[in-house]
Amino acid sequence: MRSNALSSDVIAQNKAGSQTKEAPWVKIALIGIAITYLGLVLFLPAINVFIQAFRNGVGPFFANFSDAAFINAIQLTVLIALIVVPINTVFGLCAAWAITRHKFPGRALVVSIIDLPFAVSPVVAGLMLILLYGRSGWLGPSLEAINVRIIFALPAMIIASAFITMPFVAREVIPVLEEAGTDQEEAAKTLGAKDWQIFWRVTLPNIRWGLLYGVILTNARVMGEFGAVSVVSGNIIRKTQTLPLYVEEAYKQYESQAAFAASVLLACLALVTLVLKEILERKTSIKDVEE
Amino acid sequence: MAVSSTQPIPVRKNPKFHLTWPWRITITYMTFMLFLPVAALFLRAATVSPAEFWQIATSPVALSAYDVTFVTAIFVASVNAVFGTLIAWVLVRYDFPLKRFVDAAIDLPFALPTAVAGLTLVSVYSETGWVGSLLTPLGIRVAFTRLGVGVAMLFISLPFVVRSLQPVLQELDIDVEEAAWSLGASRIQTFWRVVLPPLLPALLTGVALGFSRAVGEYGSIVIIASNIAFKDLIASVLIFQRLEQYDYAGATVIGTVLLLISLLILVGINLLQAWRRRYEV
Incomplete structure (x- = not known):
């Protein structure tokens, strides 16, 4: 997805008039x-x-907002995003730092392994979690002994969402961190800055747009994730039903008005994501020009 | 989407280990979130005897699911190769109204939740939908058939080829094309002999990424397909159905097959990108 950053340059070049005859x-x-x-x-x-x-006007559309299951689905979706996005942001930053700032054999392999969740079908991801935490899974009996319920409950939905979106932040931050280099960090270190000061004052400002881009992609995917969450949630209405699960359930019940109302919210999320992405790309390309 | 991750990483000679906790967090998190679940799958698969594993993995319903999944994905990948190249070409070479908007909209399938994609595709391509109602008199049914699986895969894998090709097309020297033209090459010869060869590594990478995404897709397909075995049932939905029936052995075996194939595709994409880097240098 890094290649998207070039799309604005594509237009710039065309405006310059390099048309074929x-x-x-x-x-x-x-x-x-x-x-x-x-x-x-x-x-x-x-x-x-x-x-x-909006086929039947805005009235029926807004009528959905008085449906408790619908409101619960929105709340659960936001709650999962509020938990997963910060966790994966911290992990992504740590992984990107570890990979770019240390020399070790097999670095390319580590980068590929972080990418693994993108290559795996979400249903297989959900299946793995059931085999690990489910009642007949490897950790199932011990979890039951201490009365912890993971599968068909919120923890599994959080873990599944975190699994699926694990690579986003790291893969956006790694190239930016590479480009920024270590000179400024080393200068700050020589001048006596502490590690956390270096991170806040030097590293973070350098990588902020790449980081933000990764966070936005993570958020969009967490809120929209369907397959993995569907496998581990049990889709219990008003308890473990996120907005995408609500869409499918409403569709299956032939309540297409409700399904499309929920879809509009998710489509707006997608539009906001795309607009933010455009703005961030313009920001980074302006920065490139200034440099 | 793996375009960025494996680009050459300049290695610093003087590693500063002044922050070891990022490493600890990375390793701990990956162990719990990634290795443990993958190990759980493989260990469960190991408890199935080889004979039983083979029998489940090659059962008629599983074979039919692989067929629907992979053959449709290959078909989709070739459509993507043609139309993705065309769209990238049009976006890089030509100017037209709302181009900026069209360019930004290419990423929509990355941002739109797959359940929404499935819902709206089934509505557009069903017998009463905008496109479906035009196709029905021709005897073409899309929704609830294998064709619907293909349309869903086309939607979700649309951006990959376009986004892989755009930067390469951008750098392509138009002078070379014009030289070929002026030396008497036809438009088609110019395309096959001059334009296509330098695009090939990026094109194949984009096609492979789209293929990988299409093979793993679940959300949009489960909605647009009828999910009937031997008709339009894909592997991911088959795993889901096995889980619903508490057939963990069945789910595990098919899940392991699907995971191993995904890993092979991932290795293939990495090799493609290594080849592409060598090509660029």
Whole structure:
């Protein structure tokens, strides 16, 4: 996803006028095909979310907000994000620091291992947690002995969300940390700064946009995660139902109005994520120009 | 999405171990969150006898699920290769109204929760939907068929090829194309002989990343498909169904197969990126 950062440069270069000398009909045909394809696969489905949600006007849409299950799903989704995002931010920072600031054999392997949750199907991730913490899982009996319930309860949903979003912060921060180098940190150290001072005053300002980008991606994925959470939650209405699970449940019950109302909230989250991403990319590209 | 992670990392000669706790946190967290769950899966798989493992892994319903998952994902990957290249080309080379908006919207599948994607796709492509109602008279049914699985996979894997290709296309020298043209090469020859070869590593990486994502997709597919065995049941949904039936051995075996294949794809992507770096240098 780092490559996205270049998309603004793409436009800048085009404005500079590096157009190919092609017949106009080729250009129009290619743009037409691309936009038609995007329309069918991307734009129509995206617009459809909003049209379906407000099909019967804003009244029925807002009526959903008096549904206790709906409100509970929103609260649970926000609660999980409030817990998982800080944890994975701290982990991502630590992992990125450890990987970029130390020389050790097998570094590339560690980076690949951190990426593992992206390669695994969310259902397999959920399955692993059930085999570990479930009643017949490896730790199940001992957890039952001390009366701790993880599967089909909030802890498993937190662990599953954290598993899925583990790599986001680290992979955004690693390249920025590499680029920033250690010179400033070493200078601060020579001048007598303490480790935490170096982190707050030197390292963090250098990596803040990359870090923020990673945090935003983590948040979007945590709030939208479906597969892994679905496996471990048991989908108990008003207890372990997040917003994406609510969408599926409402769809299965043929309550499409409710399903689309919840979808609008999640789609707005996606739009906010994309806008923030654009702003952050512009910020970093401006910084590049200044340098 | 793994584009960034394995870029060459300049190694510093003088490591400063003035902060050891980041290491401790990293190792502890990864042990509990990653290694322990993976170990739990493999250990559970090891309790199944090899004969039984083989029997479950190659049962007709499992084979059909692999077929739906992987064959559809391969088909989707080839569509992505063509249309992803086209979209990247159009975004880099041409100017048109709302281009900036279109470019930003490419990332929507990364940001939109998969349950929402499934819900809106099933609504657009069902028999009464905007596109579905146009296809039904032609005898094409998308929702609740294998085609629906493909459409969901197309949606969620759309950004990978485009985003892999954009920076490379950007750097491509237009002079070389014009040289080929002026030397008498046709447009098609120019594309195959001049434009495509330098794009190939990035294109393959994007296709592989999209394939990997499509193979692991669950949320949007479980909603758009009918999830009937031997029809449009994918491997992830099969694991979910086995778990619902408390068939842990079945879920474990198919989950292990899927995980091993995902790991192979991950290794393949890393090799592709190593090849790509060598190509760039």
